[in-house]
Amino acid sequence: MDTVMSESPSRAARNQHFSHISAGFIAVLVGYTSSAAVVFQAANAAGATPGQLSSWLWALGIGMGLSCIGLSLATRSPVLTAWSTPGAALLATSLVGVPMAEAIGAFMLASALMTIAGVSGGFERIMRCIPNAVAAAMLAGVLLRFGTSAFGALAADKLLVALMIATFFAARRWLPRYAVPLTLLAGLAVAFAGGAVRMDQVRWQLAAPVWTMPVFSPAAMVGVGVPLFIVTLASQNLPGLAVLRANGYQTPAAPLIGWTGLTGLVLAPFGGFSFNLAAITAAICMSRDADPDPARRYRAAIWAGAFYLATGVFGATVAGLLIAFPQSLILAIAGLALLSTIGNSLATALADEAGRDAALVTFLVTASGLTLFGVGGAFWGLLMGIAITRLQRPRPTR
Numbered sequence: 001m002d003t004v005m006s007e008s009p010s011r012a013a014r015n016q017h018f019s020h021i022s023a024g025f026i027a028v029l030v031g032y033t034s035s036a037a038v039v040f041q042a043a044n045a046a047g048a049t050p051g052q053l054s055s056w057l058w059a060l061g062i063g064m065g066l067s068c069i070g071l072s073l074a075t076r077s078p079v080l081t082a083w084s085t086p087g088a089a090l091l092a093t094s095l096v097g098v099p100m101a102e103a104i105g106a107f108m109l110a111s112a113l114m115t116i117a118g119v120s121g122g123f124e125r126i127m128r129c130i131p132n133a134v135a136a137a138m139l140a141g142v143l144l145r146f147g148t149s150a151f152g153a154l155a156a157d158k159l160l161v162a163l164m165i166a167t168f169f170a171a172r173r174w175l176p177r178y179a180v181p182l183t184l185l186a187g188l189a190v191a192f193a194g195g196a197v198r199m200d201q202v203r204w205q206l207a208a209p210v211w212t213m214p215v216f217s218p219a220a221m222v223g224v225g226v227p228l229f230i231v232t233l234a235s236q237n238l239p240g241l242a243v244l245r246a247n248g249y250q251t252p253a254a255p256l257i258g259w260t261g262l263t264g265l266v267l268a269p270f271g272g273f274s275f276n277l278a279a280i281t282a283a284i285c286m287s288r289d290a291d292p293d294p295a296r297r298y299r300a301a302i303w304a305g306a307f308y309l310a311t312g313v314f315g316a317t318v319a320g321l322l323i324a325f326p327q328s329l330i331l332a333i334a335g336l337a338l339l340s341t342i343g344n345s346l347a348t349a350l351a352d353e354a355g356r357d358a359a360l361v362t363f364l365v366t367a368s369g370l371t372l373f374g375v376g377g378a379f380w381g382l383l384m385g386i387a388i389t390r391l392q393r394p395r396p397t398r
Helices: 009-045 050-075 085-094 100-119 122-127 132-155 158-174 176-193 218-246 253-270 280-285 298-314 316-323 327-337 339-350 353-367 377-391
Strands: none
Touching: 009 050, 009 085, 009 176, 009 280, 009 298, 009 327, 050 253, 050 298, 085 218, 100 122, 100 218, 100 253, 122 218, 122 253, 132 158, 132 218, 132 280, 132 327, 132 339, 132 353, 132 377, 158 176, 158 327, 176 327, 218 253, 218 280, 218 377, 280 298, 280 327, 327 339, 339 353, 353 377
């Protein structure tokens, strides 16, 4: 008599729990290491003291952590939030010569405008105009550079990256649930063995919030606040919600945008310059590696929120720890973790022949790195994709 071996419920639960933790940690790892330096530049442009810089990181970590956990629990969807990386890049140039108090006033204006955009329902109406194929194509375009960078990193560190790639695909064959964490562990083992992790630069200390009384200068609000709102809305929140839609989550946009805006409004005096929906890191928590069941992937986002809270409590210490990892390791783990998401997005984008032109243009424009008027390629890719979809829509027959 043949017997069928099956995984016990308790063991399956442990496996899924571990994959949630792994996905949440990698999302935070990729988020911090890919753009923390831009935040440092923005804070320095505003003349931040070391205490204020630590407060910025405290506010950003606490805000992202609480909003990730709260919104994911409320919606049962993997909602990840992030700071606005394009917004930080904008601030790094526009805050030069602007007093910190006026910068805080501009941050509060941008967050107030974002709150209004969410509560009023205007953002939701915009999202209804975006076809699913175009949203999936935009997601693939946003993530493409991470996929190519994973293999491009071979040139900089052949042994480390080659071992990570081999581990990933071997684990996908025999231990698919553990593919990403095993790949990360393999990379860390090689990096520590080779002395590539710069632990001597890490200083362990708790962060302390520093309150700055806002000053609402018309020049700073128009020159910094309004551009920060537009860049965050177009380059961050639109792609962030499109990622949710592309992965099948029909979570209402209004509460997501409204609550992230309100979070920024509360934490701006401490340096929380902007909060928005995440796209790239969110895709990590929405992949099959996080959980085969889409209904349970929100738990990975909750773990990401817990790790974000830790980064807020320890502030610059955690950021320094993450930056201590070799860049090739970060590029490799990010690209490999997003590999299945890139493939699924391309399959969805190109499945319908009628909308293939629009999806392909969206993908190419997004991946091109185009920037016009300070707004990134994801927004222009969506815009062109929607325009082509409407242009090629069949005329109704009489």
